[in-house]
Amino acid sequence: MIAASDKVEEQIDEETEFGFWLYLMSDAVLFSLLFGTFAVMSSNLAGGPGGSALFDMKNLATQTALLLVSSLTIALAHHAAHTGHLARTLGWLVVTCLLGAGFLGLEIKELSGFVAQDAGPGRSGYLSAFFTLVGTHGLHVTAGLIWAMTLIAQFLIKGIGLRMTSRLYRLTLFWHFLDIVWIGVFSLVYLPEFL
Amino acid sequence: MTENVSLLFGRLGPDALPFYSWVAFSGALVTLAGGLGFLILVTWLGQWRALWTGWLTSVDHKRIGIMYIVLALIMLVRGFVDAIMMRLQQAMALNSDGYLPPEHFEQIFSSHGTIMIFFMAMPFMTGLLNYIIPLQIGSRDVAFPVLNAISFWLTAAGAGLMLISLVIGRFSTAGWTGYPPYSGVEFTPGVGVDYWIWSILISGVGTTMTGINFIVTILRKRAPGMLLMRMPMFTWTGLCSSVLIIFAFPALTVSTVMLALDRTLGMHFFTNDSGGNMMNYMNLFWIWGHPEVYILVLPAFGIFSEVVATFSSKRLFGYPSLVYATTVIAILSFTVWLHHFFTMGAGANVNAIFGIATMVIAVPTGVKVFDWLFTMFRGRIRFEPPMKFTIGFMCLFVIGGMSGVLLAIPPINYSTHNTTFLVAHFHNMIIPGVLFGYLAGYMYWFPKAFGFQLDRKWGSRSFWFWLVGFLLAFMPLYALGLMGMPRRMETYGNPEWQPLLIVAFIGACLILLGIVSLVMQLWVSIKQRDALKDTTGDPWDGRTLEWSIPSPPPVWNFDSVPVVTARDAFHESKITGVVLSVAPEEEPLLIPRNSTVGPIIGAAGFCVGFGAVWFIWWLMFAGLALAIAAIIGRSFFDDTEVEVFPGEGAESI
Numbered sequence A: 001m002i003a004a005s006d007k008v009e010e011q012i013d014e015e016t017e018f019g020f021w022l023y024l025m026s027d028a029v030l031f032s033l034l035f036g037t038f039a040v041m042s043s044n045l046a047g048g049p050g051g052s053a054l055f056d057m058k059n060l061a062t063q064t065a066l067l068l069v070s071s072l073t074i075a076l077a078h079h080a081a082h083t084g085h086l087a088r089t090l091g092w093l094v095v096t097c098l099l100g101a102g103f104l105g106l107e108i109k110e111l112s113g114f115v116a117q118d119a120g121p122g123r124s125g126y127l128s129a130f131f132t133l134v135g136t137h138g139l140h141v142t143a144g145l146i147w148a149m150t151l152i153a154q155f156l157i158k159g160i161g162l163r164m165t166s167r168l169y170r171l172t173l174f175w176h177f178l179d180i181v182w183i184g185v186f187s188l189v190y191l192p193e194f195l
Numbered sequence B: 001m002t003e004n005v006s007l008l009f010g011r012l013g014p015d016a017l018p019f020y021s022w023v024a025f026s027g028a029l030v031t032l033a034g035g036l037g038f039l040i041l042v043t044w045l046g047q048w049r050a051l052w053t054g055w056l057t058s059v060d061h062k063r064i065g066i067m068y069i070v071l072a073l074i075m076l077v078r079g080f081v082d083a084i085m086m087r088l089q090q091a092m093a094l095n096s097d098g099y100l101p102p103e104h105f106e107q108i109f110s111s112h113g114t115i116m117i118f119f120m121a122m123p124f125m126t127g128l129l130n131y132i133i134p135l136q137i138g139s140r141d142v143a144f145p146v147l148n149a150i151s152f153w154l155t156a157a158g159a160g161l162m163l164i165s166l167v168i169g170r171f172s173t174a175g176w177t178g179y180p181p182y183s184g185v186e187f188t189p190g191v192g193v194d195y196w197i198w199s200i201l202i203s204g205v206g207t208t209m210t211g212i213n214f215i216v217t218i219l220r221k222r223a224p225g226m227l228l229m230r231m232p233m234f235t236w237t238g239l240c241s242s243v244l245i246i247f248a249f250p251a252l253t254v255s256t257v258m259l260a261l262d263r264t265l266g267m268h269f270f271t272n273d274s275g276g277n278m279m280n281y282m283n284l285f286w287i288w289g290h291p292e293v294y295i296l297v298l299p300a301f302g303i304f305s306e307v308v309a310t311f312s313s314k315r316l317f318g319y320p321s322l323v324y325a326t327t328v329i330a331i332l333s334f335t336v337w338l339h340h341f342f343t344m345g346a347g348a349n350v351n352a353i354f355g356i357a358t359m360v361i362a363v364p365t366g367v368k369v370f371d372w373l374f375t376m377f378r379g380r381i382r383f384e385p386p387m388k389f390t391i392g393f394m395c396l397f398v399i400g401g402m403s404g405v406l407l408a409i410p411p412i413n414y415s416t417h418n419t420t421f422l423v424a425h426f427h428n429m430i431i432p433g434v435l436f437g438y439l440a441g442y443m444y445w446f447p448k449a450f451g452f453q454l455d456r457k458w459g460s461r462s463f464w465f466w467l468v469g470f471l472l473a474f475m476p477l478y479a480l481g482l483m484g485m486p487r488r489m490e491t492y493g494n495p496e497w498q499p500l501l502i503v504a505f506i507g508a509c510l511i512l513l514g515i516v517s518l519v520m521q522l523w524v525s526i527k528q529r530d531a532l533k534d535t536t537g538d539p540w541d542g543r544t545l546e547w548s549i550p551s552p553p554p555v556w557n558f559d560s561v562p563v564v565t566a567r568d569a570f571h572e573s574k575i576t577g578v579v580l581s582v583a584p585e586e587e588p589l590l591i592p593r594n595s596t597v598g599p600i601i602g603a604a605g606f607c608v609g610f611g612a613v614w615f616i617w618w619l620m621f622a623g624l625a626l627a628i629a630a631i632i633g634r635s636f637f638d639d640t641e642v643e644v645f646p647g648e649g650a651e652s653i
C-alpha cells in the first residue's frame, strides 16, 4: 500500500468535511419542508385525536434530555480523539450510543402507543405529518447510531489517526444537527400542545 | 388494500405481463430483445472482463461521464419512440380510437415526460459535467470519485426500473407530474404510479450526491491560479446547477415520499378525505420543478457560451455579466414556482406577484442572448455542427421566450394553461434550449473524449432535421392551443384540428431522421476514425484547459497541473507562445482504484425500488441491507488508491 502523505490526507479530509456540510444543508432543506408540511396540516385532525390528547410531557422531557446530553458526550468523544486518548474516545462513544438508543427506545414506545390507541399515521393528515416528521428524525438517529458503532469498531482496529478523527468530526456534526432538528420538533410540534 | 399480497412475490403475478395491448406487448419484446442482445453481444465478443474492469467498476470521472451519456442517448431513443407514438395516435384519432387503448396512451405521455426529464436530460447533463468540468479546472478527478460512481449507478437503477415497467406491470397514467388526487390509490391503484415514484426517487438520491460532489470539486480542486472569475462559463453554470440541485431536490424527495406513504401505508398527505391537502403537493413538486428547468438549462447555456466563443474565434463578450446573469437566474428560479398553478385559486395578487417574478427572469436571460450575439459580432465564425445547434437555439429560443412571457400573464394563462399551447411552449424551451445545447456539447467535446472528430456532414444533416422537424412538430401546437385543444387527448371530434396534428406528426418523422443522422454520424465517424483523428488534442482551436491535453486524456488528466494566470489561459499561451507553467509535483501521483461499490449499490437500489413497487418487502429490506453493508464495508478499506507514473501504460489501468 502506498501511504498518502499527511498533507494530501488532510486535504482530502477537508474536502470531505466541506462535502458533508453541503449534505447537511440539503438535509436541512428536507427537514424544513417537513416542518412546513406539518405546519400546513397541523389542524387537519379529521376528527382524530390531536397532540394535546396524545403527548406525554414526561416522555418528551426524558427524550429531550437524553438527546441533549448525548450531544455533549459526543463532543467529549471528539475532544478525546483530538487529543489522542483512545480509551476515553471509545468510552464517550459508547455512552453516546446508549443515550441515543434510549432516545430511540422512548420514541418507538411513544409512537407504537399512538398506533395502539388508533392514532396511527393513517388516522388523519395531522398524524401523517407528525409521524413522518418525527419518524424521519428517528431514522436519522438510527443511521447515526449505526455510524457510531461502525466508528467504535474502526477505532478498535485502526487506532486514532487523522482520518478517524475527521470521521468522528463529521459524525459529531451530524449528531449536533439532529439535536437542532429535535429542538425544532420540540418547540414547533410538541410545545404548542402543552401551552 | 384489496389486492392479494403474497409473502414471496408481493402483488406480482402472471397478470403483470403486458398482454393488454399488442403495442405494449411489442414494446416489451423490443426492450427485452435490446437487453438480451446487449448481453449476447458482450459474451460473443468476449468482452465481459474489459467491460467490468474498464467501465462498470471504474471510478474515473471520464468513464462515468461517458456511461451517463450513453444512458441518456438510449433513453432519448425510448422517449422519442413514446413521442412519435403519441403523434401518430393524435394524427389518426379524429372521431375514432386510433390504435392505442386510452389507458396505454396515458402511460405513454407519462413515461415520455418522465424519461425525457429524469433519464434523458438529467444524465446527459451530468455526463457532460462529469467529463468536462475536472478537465476545465485543471483537476485530476472529481472530489469524491466513488460517490460519483454510486450516483451514476443509482441513476441507472432508476432508469432500469423505468424500463422494466414496460415488461413487468404497467407505468403510471398520472402524467410526469403525478398530481394527486388522481395519482392517489383510490383513483389509480396498481403499480404504475409506484414505478414512477420509485424510479425518480432513487435516481434523485444519486442526483443530490452529484450536486454535492461538483460543488466541492469546483470550489476545492481548481488548478493554482484558477480564480472564480477565471473559470470557464460551462464550469460556472455547472456550479450554479449543482447548487440548485442540493437545494431543490429535497423537495422532490419529500413530495414523492409523501405520495408513496399515502399510497402504500394509507397516510393522508394528499388525499381528498381525512385531512389531506392536495395543494401542498403542487407546492412541493414545483418548488423542485421550476428550479429543475434551470438545473437543465444553465449548463446548456454554459455550452453555448463555450461554443460561441470558440467558433467565433473570439473572447466571450461580457463574461462578468454572463456570470452574474447565471447566478441571478439561479436565485430567482426559487421564487416563481407558483406560476405552474395560477389557475388553482391562489388569488389575483399572489398570481400577479409570481407573474411579475416570472417575467423578471427574462431579463438576465436576455442579457445572455446579447452577450452571445456580441461575441459573434465581427468574429470569424466557423459553422461547425456545434455552432449550428447554437445558432439554431438562439433563433428558436426567442419564440419560446415570448410565448413564456405570454403564459406568465395570469389572465392569458387562464385560457391556455391546459392546452397544447403550453406543450408547445415547454418543448420550445427544452428542445432548443436544453437538448440542442447538450447535442452541441456532445459534438464539441467528442474528439476530446475519443481522439477523433465526428463527421461534419451527418452532424449538419442532423441539425437541419432537428430544426425543421421541431418547427413542424411544435408550431402547430401553438395554433392548436389557441384553438382550444387540451393537452393529453387520446381522441377528439374537431375536424379542424386534424390537419395540424398531421403536420405535427410529419415534424416528428423529421426529428426521427435527425436521430437517425446522429446514429449515422457516429457510425461513419467510427469507420473513418483514422482519417478523422485528432492528433493535437486541440481540434477546434479551443480556449480552455481541456484542449491543452491529449485526446483522449490520460487517466490522470494532466501530466503536470498547469498554473493559470488569466481567463482563457490556454488560448493566451497559444497566442503569446509562452507555454503554461506547471505546478511542481510534490506528491506521488495517486489515482483511485476501481470499486465494486457503485454497481452493488445500484443493484441494491433497484431491489429496493422493485420490492417497494410490488410489495415484495423482503427484497426491499435485502436491498437496503446490501447498500448499508456495502457502505460500511467500504469504509473499513483504506488501500483505495494506486500510484501511477505519467508516460506509462495508460491502457493497462
Ligand code: HEM
Pocket (backbone or CB within 6 Å): B080, B083, B084, B086, B087, B109, B110, B112, B113, B114, B116, B117, B120, B121, B174, B175, B176, B177, B420, B423, B427, B430, B431, B434, B435, B473, B486, B487, B488, B489, B508, B511
Ligand atoms: C424529440 C421530440 C419530442 C416530441 C415529438 C415530443 C412530443 C410530445 C407529445 C406529443 C407530448 C404529449 C402532449 C400532450 O399532452 O398532448 C409530449 C409531452 C411532454 N414532453 Fe415531449 N416531445 C419531444 C421531446 C421532449 C423532450 C426533449 C422533453 C424533455 C426533456 C420532453 C418533455 C415532455 C414532457 C415533460 C411532457 C408532458 C408529459 C405529460 O403530459 O405528463 N419532450 N411531448
Ligand SMILES: [Cu+2]
Pocket (backbone or CB within 6 Å): B289, B290, B293, B336, B337, B339, B340
Ligand atoms: Cu416554472
